[in-house]
Every structure is written in structure tokens, then in C-alpha cells.
Amino acid sequence: MDEYRPPLTDILFVLREVAGLDEVLAAPAFEGIDDDSVEMVLTEVGRFMAEVVAPTNRAGDQHPTVRNPDGTVTTAPGFKAAYDQYVASGFGAVPFDPRWGGGGFPWISAIAIQELMTSANMAFALCPLLTQGAIDALEHHGSEEQKDVYLPKMLTGEWTGTMNLTEPQAGSDVGALTSKAEPVGDGSWKITGQKIFITYGEQDLTENIVHLVLARTPGAAPGTRGISMFLVPKFLVNADGSLGQRNDVTCVSIEHKLGIHGSPTCVLSYGDNGGAIGWLIGEEGDGMRNMFTMMNNARLSVGLQGLAVAERAYQQALAYAQERRQGTAVGAERGTSSPIIDHADVRRLLMTQRAWIDAMRCLVYANAAAIDRSKTLAGAEAEAAREVAELYTPLSKGLCTDVGNEMTSLAVQIHGGMGFVEETGIAQHYRDIRIAAIYEGTNGIQAADLVGRKLPMRGGAVVGEQLDLVDAVAAQLAATEDLKGFGQQLEAASAATRRATQWVLTNAPTNPNNALAASSPYLRMLGTVVCGGLLGRAALAAGAHADADPNGFYAAKRVSARFFGEQILPLATALEPAVTAGPDDLFALTPAQLG
Amino acid sequence: MNVVVCVKQIPDPADPGALDPGTKTLKRDVKLILDESDTYGVEMALQLVDKAGEGSVHLVSMAPNNERSGLATALAMGAASATLISDPALLGSDALTTAKLLAAAIGERDGVDLVISGSESSDGYTGTVPTQIAAVLDLPSITAAKAITVDGGQVQIQRQTNAGYDDVTCSLPCVVSVTAGVVEPRYPSFKGIMAAKSKPVDERTAADLGFDAGQVGWAGAGQEIVDIAAAPARSAGEVVEDDGESYTKVIEFLENLKVI
Numbered sequence: 144m145d146e147y148r149p150p151l152t153d154i155l156f157v158l159r160e161v162a163g164l165d166e167v168l169a170a171p172a173f174e175g176i177d178d179d180s181v182e183m184v185l186t187e188v189g190r191f192m193a194e195v196v197a198p199t200n201r202a203g204d205q206h207p208t209v210r211n212p213d214g215t216v217t218t219a220p221g222f223k224a225a226y227d228q229y230v231a232s233g234f235g236a237v238p239f240d241p242r243w244g245g246g247g248f249p250w251i252s253a254i255a256i257q258e259l260m261t262s263a264n265m266a267f268a269l270c271p272l273l274t275q276g277a278i279d280a281l282e283h284h285g286s287e288e289q290k291d292v293y294l295p296k297m298l299t300g301e302w303t304g305t306m307n308l309t310e311p312q313a314g315s316d317v318g319a320l321t322s323k324a325e326p327v328g329d330g331s332w333k334i335t336g337q338k339i340f341i342t343y344g345e346q347d348l349t350e351n352i353v354h355l356v357l358a359r360t361p362g363a364a365p366g367t368r369g370i371s372m373f374l375v376p377k378f379l380v381n382a383d384g385s386l387g388q389r390n391d392v393t394c395v396s397i398e399h400k401l402g403i404h405g406s407p408t409c410v411l412s413y414g415d416n417g418g419a420i421g422w423l424i425g426e427e428g429d430g431m432r433n434m435f436t437m438m439n440n441a442r443l444s445v446g447l448q449g450l451a452v453a454e455r456a457y458q459q460a461l462a463y464a465q466e467r468r469q470g471t472a473v474g475a476e477r478g479t480s481s482p483i484i485d486h487a488d489v490r491r492l493l494m495t496q497r498a499w500i501d502a503m504r505c506l507v508y509a510n511a512a513a514i515d516r517s518k519t520l521a522g523a524e525a526e527a528a529r530e531v532a533e534l535y536t537p538l539s540k541g542l543c544t545d546v547g548n549e550m551t552s553l554a555v556q557i558h559g560g561m562g563f564v565e566e567t568g569i570a571q572h573y574r575d576i577r578i579a580a581i582y583e584g585t586n587g588i589q590a591a592d593l594v595g596r597k598l599p600m601r602g603g604a605v606v607g608e609q610l611d612l613v614d615a616v617a618a619q620l621a622a623t624e625d626l627k628g629f630g631q632q633l634e635a636a637s638a639a640t641r642r643a644t645q646w647v648l649t650n651a652p653t654n655p656n657n658a659l660a661a662s663s664p665y666l667r668m669l670g671t672v673v674c675g676g677l678l679g680r681a682a683l684a685a686g687a688h689a690d691a692d693p694n695g696f697y698a699a700k701r702v703s704a705r706f707f708g709e710q711i712l713p714l715a716t717a718l719e720p721a722v723t724a725g726p727d728d729l730f731a732l733t734p735a736q737l738g
Numbered sequence: 739m740n741v742v743v744c745v746k747q748i749p750d751p752a753d754p755g756a757l758d759p760g761t762k763t764l765k766r767d768v769k770l771i772l773d774e775s776d777t778y779g780v781e782m783a784l785q786l787v788d789k790a791g792e793g794s795v796h797l798v799s800m801a802p803n804n805e806r807s808g809l810a811t812a813l814a815m816g817a818a819s820a821t822l823i824s825d826p827a828l829l830g831s832d833a834l835t836t837a838k839l840l841a842a843a844i845g846e847r848d849g850v851d852l853v854i855s856g857s858e859s860s861d862g863y864t865g866t867v868p869t870q871i872a873a874v875l876d877l878p879s880i881t882a883a884k885a886i887t888v889d890g891g892q893v894q895i896q897r898q899t900n901a902g903y904d905d906v907t908c909s910l911p912c913v914v915s916v917t918a919g920v921v922e923p924r925y926p927s928f929k930g931i932m933a934a935k936s937k938p939v940d941e942r943t944a945a946d947l948g949f950d951a952g953q954v955g956w957a958g959a960g961q962e963i964v965d966i967a968a969a970p971a972r973s974a975g976e977v978v979e980d981d982g983e984s985y986t987k988v989i990e991f992l993e994n995l996k997v998i
Binding site for chain 2: 179180184186194693
């Protein structure tokens with residue numbers, strides 16, 4: 144029941160027809176990498192993840208990681224063996240610079256690999272995910288020496304990376320952190336302080352861990368401007384590349400969590416014995432900027448988790464719906480028991496998941512393609528791509544993780560009472576994905592980022608241009624026989640989103656709470672409409688394959704896109720009053736009255 | 739040490755396969771993958787060549803539509819090159835014709851020390867092709883190998899039997915079919931996948947291998963599929979209420995199956 148089938152055809156369809164893989168690969172930076180290479184890599188990655196990583200998923204849930212009395216951490220049975228095979232595969236290096244041993248592939252291919260790995264085992268996938276974020280930060284901001292020493296081993300996965308922001312008093316408010324860094328005088332620094340919620344902060348998978356740590360230097364400005372980033376390895380690295388002294392960083396406890404039990408969430412203590420030795424990355428005071436390189440990368444990856452776990456849960460729910468027999472479906476022979484997939488309401492649950500999964504995949508892969516284009520294009524084109532990537536990142540993170548929670552809930556629902564029983568395994572997905580709406584900036588923070596930083600780009604013109612693209616798709620859909628209804632709904636949703644956008648732009652300057660009160664429904668609304676536009680493109684593209692569609696794949700894509708357009712998208716249109724209501728009723732009750 | 743491995747590209751067993759009612763054969767016009775049972779032969783061949791320290795692994799495969807996605811997997815695992823036999827005239831070829839064509843492709847190569855194949859394919863399950871290839875090439879045939887050791891001009895093989903295994907020694911070259919599960923097939927690495935793109939795949943038609951259209955395909959088949967029928971649906975199992983003595987029923991059941 145908990146088998147995973149890599150949805151390669153679906154992924155390749157979105158890569159080619161929505162995300163513009165050929166356009167991405169046309170850049171000189173990707174010379175020698177063609178569509179065929181991407182397909183071959185993803186085919187083998189899919190098989191690897193399904194056969195090697197997916198079977199470890201249940202074990203990770205049932206055998207949560209353990210912190211031993213000596214501070215070491217033991218991961219679930221099977222994790223170490225699977226990780227060793229992952230390192231041997233070299234799949235972690237696919238999107239990185241060949242100078243450090245990377246494959247030089249576009250980021251969009253890394254996203255596809257992450258999808259396959261995360262569906263196979265989200266808790267396991269977090270380790271490579273954090274490592275890739277750390278690689279990205281080091282590639283951008285590290286010194287040449289730091290890159291030479293750390294990147295080759297991190298690209299293979301022989302060493303992993305972590306991200307150390309949060310402290311007990313500094314969660315969403317990173318500026319409140321108090322960890323300290325004191326210069327030693329020889330170029331190194333002594334780091335002291337405590338960090339919490341450090342994913343894979345300690346593990347038994349690799350011989351070394353490279354911690355990227357935010358801390359304050361002496362005399363630093365208060366708030367986020369006074370934060371610097373330090374590289375603190377678990378074991379110091381000798382000149383010949385061998386591992387030396389154990390650094391003064393220890394795992395003092397791990398959290399007992401609702402989900403992702405296979406991923407150790409650590410409290411790390413730096414400097415209990417005189418100070419952990421670290422090296423500054425970039426300049427003093429640039430810590431937040433550097434960390435955002437990693438955060439943006441990670442935010443898209445977390446959005447992807449919503450998609451990936453929803454996909455895995457859907458596969459299981461679909462299999463269950465075909466096997467489980469209850470009641471007699473309309474039209475079935477009297478007295479017979481029908482598979483529940485024959486009941487209309489179960490169909491609705493399945494179609495809703497299927498349509499949203501397609502929508503999320505479009506959004507996340509289009510986001511990744513925009514990141515690639517922002518790097519490979521030049522001038523105004525690169526800037527436009529960067530704006531799209533910036534706008535899409537909170538949409539991918541916020542929308543896909545909210546929807547991931549909703550879709551795994553529907554997958555539990557299909558299992559009926561058995562869904563509430565752990566034995567079926569479906570509940571794990573529901574629990575695992577819950578964190579995705581919280582970490583890497585809660586979805587409330589994503590919504591604030593959208594209305595506070597992204598919407599104001601060029602006075603709202605970036606959003607306006609996206610809605611123009613949606614309108615163009617809506618017009619094409621409206622002129623297509625079987626997609627007319629979709630086109631009309633998309634046009635209406637786009638118009639409502641324009642009005643909502645204008646309301647936020649107009650009212651934000653008079654009172655920031657106007658924008659903040661609007662932010663969450665606005666994110667949902669804009670995100671859903673952008674998804675509608677992308678799915679519309681997918682539906683039109685699928686139509687072009689109608690003549691060569693032996694398995695009905697393209698026809699099915701068109702139907703699920705239409706279902707989204709006609710039955711899900713109108714819910715976004717209906718959010719306009721929530722966006723434009725303003726904050727009055729949110730604050731009308733006193734805290735006492737809320738009680 | 740030059741090893742030829744015969745590999746079959748088959749429809750993904752995870753997809754519901756379909757039979758063509760007209761020809762009574764499996765529909766094969768979908769994307770094909772490397773038969774999992776052949777990954778053991780590929781792995782064993784790679785290990786033998788590694789151990790010998792010289793030579794290479796060459797693949798031979800016959801497939802419709804110049805299909806090579808399954809070959810790509812075996813090349814990415816580490817095989818050096820491949821011969822792909824593909825020709826519309828081959829549609830409907832039976833097991834013996836297949837063996838003759840594969841043997842012809844193997845016969846084109848010089849210095850072949852060993853031919854390895856799986857025991858049977860996971861779609862057709864005829865299980866006759868390896869011995870037929872040996873007969874056509876006039877080479878010794880050893881089936882059901884669970885371990886292979888090469889020692890000079892000889893090969894030592896542990897041959898799986900119902901009771902255990904036989905130790906078999908044979909001169910090289912010979913044709914060996916291997917059982918599944920005896921080695922752990924490697925997964926292609928990223929570097930392996932990229933390297934596979936530039937490895938040579940020589941395409942051959944029936945004519946290239948010296949066969950005319952009448953000798954192959956439906957025309958040349960000496961075997962006819964008379965009828966096909968759906969497998970019987972799984973029937974309900976027997977429920978045994980445990981009254982403390984139910985183990986006797988389990989033993990009785992297993993004894994009836996003659997497994998204990």
C-alpha cells in the first residue's frame with residue numbers, strides 16, 4: 144500500500160509544456176545538456192527513489208530519531224544505508240557548478256529530483272535539501288578557500304549542511320537572536336550560543352556536518368543588520384582535507400514532533416567548552432542577506448514538499464479507493480458491493496487532489512524555471528525573470544503547503560475510519576506535511592512578504608503583468624470548445640484579483656494593517672489564479688497531443704485542468720471580500736472578548 | 739574478459755499490460771524499460787570484468803521501434819556498448835527466431851569470452867532463449883547460475899537446484915543464464931547516466947544479420963499462439979478461526995502444497 148510510483152510522465156509534461164524546459168536549456172550555460180539528458184536522469188532518479196528511499200519512509204515514522212546520552216543521534220533503520228547509496232549515486236550534485244564536481248544542470252532539474260525524493264521520504268529528503276541550501280549560500284558568499292575545502296564534499300553529500308537561525312526567543316523575528324561571535328585574531332571566530340529547530344543538526348549519516356550559523360559580532364548593530372553568518376564544521380578540517388579536532392558544538396536534545404519523525408530536529412549548543420571555531424562567510428553584517436540566498440532556495444523546496452507529499456498520499460488514496468468496497472454505487476447491480484471509487488463524492492475527493500497536484504506542479508516548476516532564467520538571461524530579461532521568481536516564491540511556499548495540508552487530509556478522508564488508524568500509513572503524510580506551512584517562514588510570513596515586498600515591486604506592475612498573462616490564456620480557453628467554462632471562470636477570477644490587488648495597493652500606505660489583514664486570503668487568491676493560468680496553458684498544450692495519445696494521458700490532463708478551472712478556481716474569486724474587508728473586525732474584539 | 743549480456747526491454751510491469759487480441763501477443767508499442775531480471779546479468783558481467791581488470795561488457799538486445807531506453811539503463815550501469823536489433827519485419831518472431839538473431843549479433847563480435855543472459859524474461863517467460871542461443875552458436879550452456887568465477891580459460895559456476903546447488907566447471911566461451919537475486923544490481927549513478935549518452939549503440943536489421951523476411955517475424959515463426967485467456971480472478975481465501983489448535987490446519991495446508 145505504501146509503494147511509490149514516480150509520476151515521470153506528469154513531471155516531464157509540466158517541464159516541457161508549462162515550465163519551458165527547452166527555453167531554459169537553450170542558454171549557453173547548459174550547453175551539452177538536452178531534454179533527453181534530463182529525462183534519462185529523472186527516469187533513473189525516479190527508480191532509485193522508489194526502490195531505495197521510499198521503502199524507508201514508514202520506518203522513519205515508526206522509529207523516530209534518538210539522541211543518545213553521549214550526544215550522538217541515531218537515525219531510523221535503513222536511513223544510513225539509503226543515504227550511502229544516495230551519495231554513491233551522485234544525484235545531489237546534478238544542479239551545481241562543475242568546478243566543485245557538479246553536473247551543471249538547471250535548477251529546475253534539481254526541483255524535479257527533490258520532488259521524487261520528497262515523495263519517497265520527506266523526512267529523509269530534508270537532509271539533502273538543507274545541504275543544497277547551504278551549498279547555494281556558500282557558492283554565492285563563501286571565500287574561494289571555503290569553497291575549495293567544503294563544496295566538493297557537500298556536493299557529493301559526503302558532508303551535509305545545516306541552517307542555524309532560530310533561538311528560543313528568535314523565531315519569526317530573527318533579529319532578536321543573541322548568539323555571539325568573537326574574533327580570535329587568526330581569522331577564525333569563537334561562536335557561543337544556543338540554536339533550536341536545527342534540522343539534521345546531528346546525525347549518523349555522514350562523518351562531518353557543515354553548520355551555517357547566524358551570530359552577532361562585538362559592537363554589531365541591533366536587529367537584523369547586526370547579524371553575520373559563520374561556517375562552523377562539526378569536525379575541523381586539516382590542511383590535507385582530513386578531519387581534525389571535534390568542534391565545540393553539541394546536540395543537547397532533539398524534539399518529539401507531530402510528524403517527520405525520521406528527521407532529527409536538534410537543539411545545538413555552541414561554545415560550552417570555550418567556543419566553537421567558525422569562519423565568517425562574506426562580510427560582517429551580511430548574515431541575513433546571505434541566509435536569504437539559502438532561505439529563498441529552501442522556501443521553494445518547502446513549497447515543493449506540499450506537492451510531493453500530496454502526490455504520495457494521493458497515490459495511496461487512489462489505490463485504497465479502488466480496493467475498498469462499500470455500498471452499491473449508482474448503476475451497479477443491486478446487492479453488490481462497489482469499490483468506493485464508483486461513488487460520486489469519493490470521485491470528488493480524488494479529482495480535487497488530482498487537479499490541485501497538477502496545479503501545484505505547474506506553479507513550483509514555473510517558479511524554478513524563472514530562477515534558472517534569472518541566472519542565464521541578461522539585462523531586462525533576467526530582471527523580469529528574477530521578478531517572477533521573487534513573486535512566485537511566497538506563492539509556491541504559502542499556497543502549496545496550505546494545499547498540501549488540505550489534500551493529505553482528503554487522502555485520509557478517503558480511507559474512512561481506517562484513515563484515522565495509523566496502521567494504514569496514510570496518517571503519516573497528513574502529519575508529516577503539517578510542518579511545511581510553518582517552517583522556512585510561516586505561511587503568515589509568506590503572506591506578509593507577498594503584500595509587503597513582492598506586490599509593491601514596480602508599484603504592483605509585476606503582479607499586473609502576471610494577470611495579463613492569465614487573461615491571455617483565459618481568452619484562448621474561452622475560444623476552445625471544451626474549455627469555455629474554464630476560460631470564463633479564469634477571466635472572472637483574474638478580474639477579481641485585479642480589484643483585490645488594487646485595493647491592497649491603495650490602502651496599504653494609510654495603514655499597514657490593511658495589507659496585513661488582506662495578506663493570507665490575497666496569497667491564496669493570487670496563487671490560485673496564477674495556478675489557473677498555468678493549468679490553462681497546460682490544458683491547451685495537452686490538446687495539441689490529442690492525435691497521439693494512446694493511453695489517454697493528455698485527455699486526462701485536460702479534464703483535470705478543466706475541473707480545477709470550473710470547480711476550484713471560483714473559490715479564489717470568492718476571496719475578494721475577505722481581501723478587501725480591512726482589519727476592523729480582526730481587531731473589533733478585545734483579547735478578553737476573544738476568550 | 740569480454741562479456742556479452744543479452745538484455746530485453748519490456749513494457750513496465752507496473753503498468754497494466756495489454757494483449758493484442760488479433761496477434762495474441764503483448765502490446766509493446768509503449769515506452770520500454772530494462773527487464774529487471776536482466777539487471778542481474780549486467781551486474782554479474784560488470785563484476786567479472788572489474789575482477790579481470792581488462793575487457794568490457796557489450797549488450798545485445800532485440801526490440802521494436804529502435805527502442806533503447808532499457809539499453810540506456812544498462813549502459814548507465816557500466817556496460818561499454820550495445821547492439822540493438824530492430825526491424826519491423828521482426829514483429830511476431832518466436833523464441834527460436836529471437837535466439838538465432840541474438841546469436842547472429844553475438845557472432846559478429848570477436849573475442850567474446852562469455853555470454854550471460856537472464857533465466858527468463860518478465861513479460862514472455864518462455865525461458866528457452868539462452869539455451870537456444872548456445873545451441874545456435876554451438877557453445878556449452880549452463881543455466882540457473884547463482885555464482886560465476888572465471889579462472890583462466892575456465893568458468894566455475896554454482897548452479898541452483900531444488901536441493902541446493904551443483905558446482906559446474908566449463909570451458910570458455912560458453913552461455914550462462916543467471917538466476918535473479920544472486921547479486922545486488924547497482925543503480926546507475928549520475929556520472930554513469932551522462933557517460934551512457936556517448937556510448938555506441940550499433941543498430942542491426944534482420945538483413946544486416948543475414949536473414950530474409952521469410953525467416954523471421956510471423957512468417958518465420960514455428961510456434962503459434964493458439965489461444966489466450968485472462969487469468970482467473972483471485973478467489974476468496976479460507977478463514978480459519980483460531981481455537982488454539984489452528985496451527986494443525988496451517989501445517990496440513992502447507993503439507994498439501996508439498997512445501998513442507
